[in-house]
Amino acid sequence: xxxxxxxxxxxxxxxxxxxxxxxxxxxxxxxxxxxxxxxxxxxxxxxxxxxxxxxxxxxxxxxxxxxxxxxxxxxxxxxxxxxxxxxxxxxxxxxxxxxxxxxxxxxxxxxxxxxxxxxxxxxxxxxxxxxxxxxxxxxxxxxxxxxxxxxxxxxxxxxxxxxxxxxxxxxxxxxxxxxxxxxxxxxxxxxxxxxxxxxxxxxxxx
Numbered sequence: 618x619x620x621x622x623x624x625x626x627x628x629x630x631x632x633x634x635x636x637x638x639x640x641x642x643x644x645x646x647x648x649x650x651x652x653x654x655x656x657x658x659x660x661x662x663x664x665x666x667x668x669x670x671x672x673x674x675x676x677x678x679x680x681x682x683x684x685x686x687x688x689x690x691x692x693x694x695x696x697x698x699x700x701x702x703x704x705x706x707x708x709x710x711x712x713x714x715x716x717x718x719x720x721x722x723x724x725x726x727x728x729x730x731x732x733x734x735x736x737x738x739x740x741x742x743x744x745x746x747x748x749x750x751x752x753x754x755x756x757x758x759x760x761x762x763x764x765x766x767x768x769x770x771x772x773x774x775x776x777x778x779x780x781x782x783x784x785x786x787x788x789x790x791x792x793x794x795x796x797x798x799x800x801x802x803x804x805x806x807x808x809x810x811x812x813x814x815x816x817x818x819x820x821x822x823x
Contacts, residue, residue, distance in 0.1 A: 620692065620695075623691065623692055623696075624692055624695055624696060624699045625699075626657075627687075627688050627691060627692065627696055627699045627700045627703065628699045628700065628702060628703035629703065630652050630653070630657065630700075630703065631684045631688075631700045631701075631703030631704040632703040632704075632706055632707060633648075633652065634648050634649060634652055634680075634684075634703075634704065635680070635703065635704040635705065635706065635707040635708060636706075636707030636711075638680075644739060644742035644743055644746055645680050645683075646665075646669070646746045646749060646750070647742075647745070647746070647749070649665060649683060650662065650665060653665060653687055659687055659690070659691055660687055660690065662753065665683075666750065666753055666754060668682070668683050668686045668687070669683065669750070671686075672686075674779075674782050674783070674786070680704055681701055681704055681705065684697075684700040684701050684703065684704040685697045685700060685701050687700055688700025688701065751764075759792060763785050763788060763789070767781050767784075767785055
């Protein structure tokens with residue numbers, strides 16, 4: 618019974634997120650953070666950002682990937698299924714309803730004005746999300762350098778997103794390997810120095 622309640626809770630949380638958020642996965646970040654991190658404490662803020670990063674590298678919609686990730690983390694396969702269903706249910710219902718009568722509204726002036734207003738809100742939400750991601754992700758000089766290089770390359774060379782993401786991932790892996798290697802060498806050097814000093818002290822005592 619407790620497991621079923623948890624599954625229903627996952628479904629309801631993602632149903633609210635999917636039904637009350639406009640503009641796609643990136644604009645969902647504030648609501649995801651509120652529901653998953655602050656309110657229910659299902660994942661940490663760092664895990665949410667990692668999920669977003671992974672979601673950009675994997676096929677599919679980032680919002681669906683996030684729902685599946687969190688659901689699986691909580692209740693394994695069933696949790697992933699319930700969370701994903703909760704996320705897609707509002708879109709499925711709304712899109713089906715709109716598709717049935719879209720042609721009747723396309724020439725309506727009020728409908729066109731409403732769409733224009735929604736576009737403005739989506740842009741504002743995207744900017745807000747980008748700023749929040751930047752504050753939480755760009756924490757050191759290396760991250761800022763990667764950000765600047767990818768931004769410039771993306772603006773001027775128009776390379777595919779997957780190339781930029783994989784290249785940045787490769788650079789990050791190489792940087793961390795070099796950093797860990799240097800740290801190990803430094804530790805080994807420190808231990809060697811300490812052992813030499815210990816031997817010298819022992820000889821003095823003798």
